[in-house]
Amino acid sequence: MQTPAFYDTLFGDLPLIDWAQHGNKLEGESWAAFARAAEAKAAGQIAQACRALLEITRMADLDSRHYLQAWSALRELNCPEGRSGEREILGVIIEAHADHGENGHDILAVYADGSALYLDHAGAVTTWPAEDPKLEDEIGAVLDAAGAILPKIGPWNEKRLPPPERGNVRLNLLTPVGLCFGEGPFAAIARDPVGGPLVKAGAVLVHRLQQQPKATVN
Incomplete structure (x- = not known):
C-alpha cells in the first residue's frame, strides 16, 4: 500500500508549513531558510517570507525538490518573485x-x-x-x-x-x-x-x- 504522504513529497508542491516541518530537526540551508519563511508567513510578514524563499531558488547545489518547493511556496504566498521562474524541467x-x-x-x-x-x-x-x-x-x-x-x-x-x-x-x-x-x-x-x-x-x-x-x- 503506497503512503500518500510519501507520494506527495515527490512533486515539490507541499504547503510551505508542511515542507518546513520535514526539516525542523535539521540544520543548515536550505532547511533554515524554509523555517524562516514559514515563521514569517505565520507572523503575517509575507514580504519577508518571499525574500527567504527567493533566496532558496538562488542557492547552489540543492536537491531539485528544494527548488521546486521554494517556487511552489512563492506561488502559494502570491509573491511577485514567483512570476520570475523559468520554464525549465526540474x-x-x-x-x-x-x-x-x-x-x-x-x-x-x-x-x-x-x-x-x-x-x-x-x-x-x-x-x-x-x-x-x-x-x-x-x-x-x-x-x-x-x-x-x-x-x-x-x-x-x-x-x-x-x-x-x-x-x-x-x-x-x-x-x-x-x-x-x-x-x-x-x-x-x-x-x-x-x-x-x-x-x-x-x-x-x-x-x-x-x-x-x-x-x-x-
Whole structure:
C-alpha cells in the first residue's frame, strides 16, 4: 500500500508549513531558510517570507525538490518573485495504474539533480542517488524527452489531480512555473510522437532501477 504522504513529497508542491516541518530537526540551508519563511508567513510578514524563499531558488547545489518547493511556496504566498521562474524541467514524474487488475499505481520520479526513484504499486521503492553517475545517460534521456514536451503545454493552475485511472499514464513535468502534465491511455501515449519518447525513456530507466536493491514504503 503506497503512503500518500510519501507520494506527495515527490512533486515539490507541499504547503510551505508542511515542507518546513520535514526539516525542523535539521540544520543548515536550505532547511533554515524554509523555517524562516514559514515563521514569517505565520507572523503575517509575507514580504519577508518571499525574500527567504527567493533566496532558496538562488542557492547552489540543492536537491531539485528544494527548488521546486521554494517556487511552489512563492506561488502559494502570491509573491511577485514567483512570476520570475523559468520554464525549465526540474523534475519528471511518470505515473501509470498497475496492470493485471492490481490496485495502486507505479511511479517513476526523476530530477534534474541526477537522482531518481521508482515506487511500485506494492510499495517497493528503489532510489538512485544524484552522486552516482552510472545511470546518467538514462536519467538524461528522461529529462531531455520531458524538455521537448514542455514548450507544448502550459502549467496546471488547479489542485493536483488524484493518481491516474486504470489504463492511463500521466506525464508530470515539474517546473518553476508549476506542474505541467498530459494524460491519456497508455497505449495511445506510448505511440504519440510527443509523449512516446518520454514513455520509452522512462521504461528504460525503470528497467535499470528494477535491477537495484529495493526498500519498502510503509
